[in-house]
Amino acid sequence: MTALIELEGVNKHYGDYHALRDIDLDIRAGEFFSLLGPSGCGKTTLLRAIAGLEDVTSGALRIDGRDMKGVAPNHRPTNMVFQSYAVFPHLTVAENVGFGLRRDPRSRTEKARAVETALEMVGLGGYGKRRAHALSGGQRQRVALARALILEPKVLLLDEPLSALDRLMREQMQLELIRLQRQVGITFILVTHDQEEALVMSDRIAVMFEGEIGQVADPETLYRKPATRRVAQFIGKMNFLDGRLSADGRAVEIAGLGRAGITEEISRGVSSGPVAIGIRPETLAILFEGESAPRREAEGVISEVVYYGDMTYYDVRVDGIEKPLTVSMKNLIGRPVLDVGAPARLGWDERALVLLPR
Amino acid sequence: MLLAPPFLYALALLALPILAVVLFSFWTQDFMTIDTGFTLANYREFFDKPIYTVLLGRSLMVSGIVTLVTVILAYPVAYFLSFHVAPARKSLWLFLITIPFWTSYLIRVFLWKVILGYNGVINSGLVGAGIIDEPLSFILYNVNAVIITLAHAFAPFAILPIFVALEKIDRSLIEASRDLGETRISTFFRVTLPLSMPGLVAAVLIVFIPTIGDYVTPELMGGAGGKLIANMIQTQFLQLNNAPMGAAIAIVAMTCVTAIALVFVGLNRRWLRGRG
Amino acid sequence: MKGAPLRVYAILYLLFLYAPIALLPLFAFNDATIIAFPLKGFTTHWFTDLAANTALRQAVGNSLFIAAMTAVFATLLGLCAARAGAMARFPGKGGIIGFVMLPLVLPEIIVAVSLLIVMRQVLGLNLSNWTVIAAHVLICAPFSIAILNGAFQNLDPSIEEAAMDLGESRFSAFRLVTLPLVWPGIVSSLLIAFTISLDEFIIAFFLTGANPTMPVYIWGLLRFPAQLPVVMALGTILVALSVVLLVIAELFRRRGLARAGIKDTGGFL
Structure with a gap:
């Protein structure tokens, strides 16, 4: 498999704070990849750098072979599901899902059909006319997913998408995300601090501590053959x-x-x-x-x-x-x-x- | 840098002008010509002539009393709003409290004259009811009238910060205090009051400082014996055309107010720390 | 600390707050030149006098112009500050915002004399409506900032990023997402600044030019007992007008909250 996202020597400084230290990482097309680590380890910063919401101080970031330096988030082939979901409260569910289609040349009816298809994909068929702020947490999450997936990005970025849900809902959404990823076949990058979640969902996991990657491996290797004591302590x-x-x-x-x-x-x-x-x-x-x-x-x-x-x-x-x-x-x-x-x-x-x- | 426009605006129209006032206070003016030689003459005059110090002293006293009265009267209202009004109705109450504040200040002050005047609402009411024979004269054209009017004008300023501070108090702290054996009253003094202190301090400052700068109320309500320092500043600038003297008075008044405010904040902080 | 006595107290307090204003319409419609009890009879001729007074009409026109300009500029400054406040953190940010908010606690006479000195003596400008506008923007900006801060802080910071992530540029993200959500805040900031400016006297008295503002004109009228009933009539109209403006501002604020799906927690400020 070829690398869809390549990071080479990526560093990020916030003033004195060194948030990302020499990150080298390849993420393959079509894989479910997780960034796992304790809070403050830089995993969200890395995800936001891939999305273009954060500039990197040094190093190269390529998506699909194209250098992303200076490319604004709206021009990157990535879409994001935010931790707070960031569902637009002043719009309806359908307007939220269709938000990114504003410049799409398709006709109004075709767009409406695409929105409905996306809603059905996340199990919200028929919810289009509802006001976004009247939804439950799980439903908002689904709207955020549909809104991103409708644009058919090469990469879907998920920033702790399940952390605000209760346990039952979280387990259900984990399985649903795996199903969705297999269905659409695009690369998912998940940020999480929950090792169990990462083990359950991912093809490969990068474990991060203090801005550095401790180990990149598939779940079984990570569990059975951790590379450092720190990784071993963090997982299981x-x-x-x-x-x-x-x-x-x-x-x-x-x-x-x-x-x-x-x-x-x-x-x-x-x-x-x-x-x-x-x-x-x-x-x-x-x-x-x-x-x-x-x-x-x-x-x-x-x-x-x-x-x-x-x-x-x-x-x-x-x-x-x-x-x-x-x-x-x-x-x-x-x-x-x-x-x-x-x-x-x-x-x-x-x-x-x-x-x-x- | 989005902060730049408001910052530059405040710099150009607040900081620089205040600097100019400071500068002017060290100059002198003779009719229309300004002598830019550095001198302390204005300050010397301020402290030599009793009229200025008397006015300043009276101003500080009036502002102090107004602040005390306003805050003490406002606290129970803020407490009631925060603890005894259903959340859905709070904004209606706040709205009712703020409306009078937004209506013409001049006319409000003038109406107090109507209420307190010789033939005013209170006097004609009391005379009509046969309680007094002669209209009371001690309630208009003196310091009392100024205090009543200012206390009325600044009421919402005192209620809002106290209310906000009370709203921020975690209700479980009060339940915890009751659970630990305190009565309602002692819970109020040991938990609620100390926690609402920031709001109380804000209320005191937001009433005390601006009242020093008001010349409308003393002019209309104070009579001869109720004039305050702000009237003197206004007279120096607009009638005597002596900007440097006016500037010096303004600087002295401002310094006193700032000093008192800082001492108050400092004492309060120490008191809170002493308890905690 | 039971509720009932406190409620009685709070209601008495409200009566105290409203007592002077309640008198306004009484005397505005009272058929007597002297503002005192007992009332004489009903008349509307103070209102017709008011309409006939050209000097007053001019003063009202001045004040409306000043208030409108003040509202626009103060809100623009407020938008800049509130957006910066909601966004990046940087050293000295608190100090800068504190400085911008300073006019809120500064005695108005200090603002008045310092601007008078600069305008007249330093810059040698003639006093005009614009000198009053400059000062009013200074004292209204903190109110606008406070109101708009509230509007911006209710925003989820990732919401604009989400719009950018979904293909919008920085500017169109602001236009499509942020602006609709803070719009009610902008309207209430405009209205509040307008109301403050319209009523402001202490500073306007120092800085007003050849054409007085409405409060300055009223101040002049207060010296002539014969004109007082006209002032009462004007006051009645003003109170009614401010109440209407404030009700609109409050409705907009609530609509903003409802739109953002946030529970109402209090009024202005």
Whole structure:
């Protein structure tokens, strides 16, 4: 696949504040791409730079091979769904959706048909005559989507579009956005601070911290093989232990758990010596009576129990490990919920280790 | 830079002119010719002749009393508006309060003369009701009349800022205070009043400062003993044609007002900090 | 702090506010030259006198011209300031806006004498309607800024960006989206500035030229007891006129809020 959007050494300064630092990024045609990061990481600035709403201080930005320097937002092949939706309150739903068609040479009736088609696409068929400010949050969001998609942009930019919706609505809209993206086949770029949302929706994700891109990868790689400790911490839950990688890269000495042999795939990219070792809670297990670990075991004491209904999260204190290890267990039939202070046998698996530079 | 036009306008028609006033106050004028030699003569005259200091003192006192009366009378109205009027009807109340303010100032002042005058509404009412035999004379052509009229004229100026400050108070703070064991009254003094202080301060300044500059009310209502410093400034400029002296009086008056305002704001800030 | 006594107090307060104005029509239609009780009888001849007074008609014409010009210029300045205020942040912005708003708390006589000195002594200009307009724009601009600030702050800042994103230029985005949304604010700013200017006396008295403004003319009439009933008649008309203007301004303000889909939170200022 070819790159639709190319960023090369993009920097953005606001006075002393360095909002974007040397961003290099390729976004492919037709992919669902997410910019993920904590607030203030520069993800929205990057999105607005692509839209042309923000000038970049230095670096090159190309869309479809064309340099975008000095190109106003109205002349870019991008359209945006704003965080506040920015639905024009003085217009009707249909007038909002048809807003960008003012210079379109088509006839009035053809435009009206296009508006209705766009409204149907987002599930608002028949809403055209309503006043925009009388709509609910979810409906406004759909108007904003239809308004952008009707212009058939090469890229649709979405700035935290789901953050103002309640949870049920958000989950529904996530699925709907995926469906829409597949239907229209254009590139979607989503800005979000919600890692779950990014994992669910995206083909690829760029994780950003403090104006820099920490890692660009597909969701599974990002989860299983985070490039840095920071990325690992931001995505999912992760226990961190101190360890030491052997010179040949095939074994680690883990504080409190002992020595483990590892594959070359796990140690790839990490130099020998002191390393940080990540273990996801779901790759650990508490062993109940009669059960035994398929690979490795350790002894510990339960120091905290958090019950989630379908899952229980345990903190297990193990000698030689500074912080208790978090273990998540499915609450299967017949499996008891243990109490704080109970002794616990811990099962772990060296295949699930994540090695990171310390 | 969109701010440039209003800024330049204010610079050209406010800052520069005030500078010119300062400059003029150090000059002297003899009939039509202006002597641009630097002199403190105007200021010396101001502090030597008792008439000026007496007028300034009276002006500050009148403005102070007007401010006190206006703000104290206005606070309950603002409180009522904010806490006891249904949200849908608030703008109607505000509208009713602001309407009198927008009607001809001169005529409003004059009407107070009709109300307070020798044959005015109050006197003829009281005489007609047999409460008094002779019309009261202490309510017109003196300082009292000036105070009443000014307090009336500046009422909406006091109500609006207090109302805005009260509206901003998070209602759950008041509920929290009640929940923590305070009575309605003590909640008012420990929570509502301190939180509405910014509005109260704004109200005080917005009444105190402009009342110093009013010469209409004292001229019409004050009689001989009720003239204020603004009348003197006006006389110097328009009748005696002594702009430098008028400028000096204006500068002294302005400085006093600014100083009092700053002291007031400072004391208030300290008081609030002392509590918090 | 129960509501009932406060309500009684607030109503009494309103009566106090309206007491002088309530007298206006009484004396305007009273068939006596002396403005005092008891009333003598009904007449409308003060109003016919008013219509016959050419000097007054001229003064009213002057004032209307001054008020109209003031309204336009003050609103233009207000638009610039309010838009800048709603947009970028930059160092010293608060100070600049504070300075522009200063005439709101400055004693009017200070504004009057400082402008008089500059116009007459420094620039050597003759006083005219335009000197009054210059001063009135200065004192009306803060009101316009306050009103328009309200209108601009109710705007979602991304709404203009959305229009640009959908293909409009910066200017057409302003025209198609921002202007319709702040239009009611502009109308109420025009009306408020007009009303203030029409009524302003303290400054106009200093700066008025050979042709007096209406308040300056009224000031002159107040010295002649025989003319007072005519003043009452004029006052009645003025009050009625300001009420009409203010009602229109308020309706526009509310329509603006309704259009932007915002709950009403209060009146002017």
